[in-house]
Amino acid sequence: xxxxxxxxxxxxxxxxxxxxxxxxxxxxxxxxxxxxxxxxxxxxxxxxxxxxxxxxxxxxxxxxxxxxxxxxxxxxxxxxxxxxxxxxxxxxxxxxxxxxxxxxxxxxxxxxxxxxxxxxxxxxxxxxxxxxxxxxxxxxxxxxxxxxxxxxxxxxxxxxxxxxxxxxxxxxxxxxxxxxxxxxxxxxxxxxxxxxxxxxxxxxxxxxxxxxxxxxxxxxxxxxxxxxxxxxxxxxxxxxxx
Amino acid sequence: xxxxxxxxxxxxxxxxxxxxxxxxxxxxxxxxxxxxxxxxxxxxxxxxxxxxxxxxxxxxxxxxxxxxxxxxxxxxxxxxxxxxxxxxxxxxxxxxxxxxxxxxxxxxxxxxxxxxxxxxxxxxxxxxxxxxx
Numbered sequence: 001x002x003x004x005x006x007x008x009x010x011x012x013x014x015x016x017x018x019x020x021x022x023x024x025x026x027x028x029x030x031x032x033x034x035x036x037x038x039x040x041x042x043x044x045x046x047x048x049x050x051x052x053x054x055x056x057x058x059x060x061x062x063x064x065x066x067x068x069x070x071x072x073x074x075x076x077x078x079x080x081x082x083x084x085x086x087x088x089x090x091x092x093x094x095x096x097x098x099x100x101x102x103x104x105x106x107x108x109x110x111x112x113x114x115x116x117x118x119x120x121x122x123x124x125x126x127x128x129x130x131x132x133x134x135x136x137x138x139x140x141x142x143x144x145x146x147x148x149x150x151x152x153x154x155x156x157x158x159x160x161x162x163x164x165x166x167x168x169x170x171x172x173x174x175x176x177x178x179x180x181x182x183x184x185x186x187x188x189x190x191x192x193x194x195x196x197x198x199x200x201x202x203x204x205x206x207x208x209x210x211x212x213x214x215x216x217x218x219x220x221x222x223x224x225x226x227x228x229x230x231x232x233x234x235x236x237x238x239x240x241x242x
Numbered sequence: 243x244x245x246x247x248x249x250x251x252x253x254x255x256x257x258x259x260x261x262x263x264x265x266x267x268x269x270x271x272x273x274x275x276x277x278x279x280x281x282x283x284x285x286x287x288x289x290x291x292x293x294x295x296x297x298x299x300x301x302x303x304x305x306x307x308x309x310x311x312x313x314x315x316x317x318x319x320x321x322x323x324x325x326x327x328x329x330x331x332x333x334x335x336x337x338x339x340x341x342x343x344x345x346x347x348x349x350x351x352x353x354x355x356x357x358x359x360x361x362x363x364x365x366x367x368x369x370x371x372x373x374x375x
Contacts, residue, residue, distance in 0.1 A: 158255060161262070172270045179266055182259035186252045193249035217313075225310055232269040237262060 013070070020209040025058045027216035034223045043228070046096035047177070050089040051216055057082040077139060084142040087149045091119065094156055094181065100174055101163055118156075122148050154185040165237060172230040173222055175237065180218035187211045264321035267314050268349045271356040280359045290355060292347035295322055298354040305361045315357055322350045 013021070028051040035041040035048050061078065068074040095115040099108050126144040130137060160178055169175055191207035276286065284298050302315070325343045333340035 154252070154255065161259070172266070175266050176263070179259055179263040183256065183263060186256035186259055189252035190249055190256055193245045193252060196245035197249070221310070221313055225314075226270065230270065232266060233272055237265055237269060 020206060020213060024209060024213040025055055027213055027220060028055045031216045031220040034220045038223050040223055046093040047219065050093045053089050054086055057086060080139050080142045084146045087146045091149050091153060094153055097178055098160055101160060101167065101169060118152060122152050150188060154189055157182045157185050170231040172226045172232045173228060175232065176222040177219055180215060184211055184215040264317055267318060268353040271353050274356045276355055277359055280355055284355050286355055290348045290351040292344040294351035295347055295354060298351055298358060302354060302358050305358060306365055308361055308364055311357045311360065318350050318353055322347060
């Protein structure tokens with residue numbers, strides 16, 4: 001019988017967890033394939049890069065999990081570092097959407113500078129939070145950075161949606177990609193908060209992986225359904241007509 | 243306490259993004275003119291009304307499905323359910339809410355009618371291809 005310490009090998013997730021994981025990876029690949037098929041790979045390169053990274057991380061996590069178990073140090077370190085990397089890639093993807101929306105204002109350079117400053121600020125804040133309280137500094141930093149970037153991502157998506165409405169953006173693809181991202185971030189925040197109430201062993205632990213399936217699926221459908229020329233009526237986007 | 247606050251705030255933004263997402267789905271089909279045939283079948287005249295939705299959905303169920311409109315219809319269906327609930331529960335408090343919900347449900351009905359139009363056109367194309375073979 002194995003002990004409780006680091007390196008302990010636990011069983012794999014249940015069939016439902018594995019199915020959700022598998023579906024999420026398939027949807028991530030599906031978006032990349034759809035982008036290539038619809039000749040949008042370069043236009044939405046940061047989104048593709050994020051999903052390619054996510055697919056690779058998903059496969060690597062599966063191999064580490066099946067070799068060492070989900071309570072092992074190897075899996076834990078890989079999980080937190082890869083999560084920080086993926087959050088960073090998602091942040092870059094979000095900033096690229098800002099460049100798309102604000103492109104006509106020629107504000108690309110400002111967006112990049114503000115994004116870098118915001119990232120450095122978030123990293124500095126995360127470091128300040130973990131520096132005095134923990135022995136495993138780098139792992140805690142990766143975890144804290146990931147959490148804080150998710151929060152920054154939610155706020156930035158909200159602001160981006162405000163810019164879309166203000167600038168009366170008409171590109172259907174762009175609008176739906178941003179809205180899917182907003183749904184993803186807010187759903188993620190809600191399920192994390194729910195996890196705090198309900199504990200680890202409830203249905204809420206499947207919510208985050210399900211949201212991980214939703215984002216690439218929704219992006220794939222958007223890429224498949226609309227082309228770059230598709231336009232919508234911006235006045236129809238606001239809930240209360242102006 | 244903090245978790246509860248985050249939960250409520252994130253639910254509010256989740257709802258805001260969901261409503262906007264559904265509206266963007268409906269806005270993308272608002273420019274699509276309905277064929278005279280679909281107008282006849284559904285009874286939609288110059289503009290769709292809130293009461294048309296259920297009838298159009300019943301007609302959609304009779305028509306063979308298309309893969310690419312299923313998720314959009316499901317999302318709009320959830321939105322329609324929310325509007326119905328809002329109308330029943332809160333309309334007595336604010337009459338403007340009732341007219342807003344009616345307008346939104348009419349948009350849902352038009353979106354479903356456009357989906358029906360596209361399904362009929364798609365099935366016609368398939369039949370024509372079969373005839374050619």
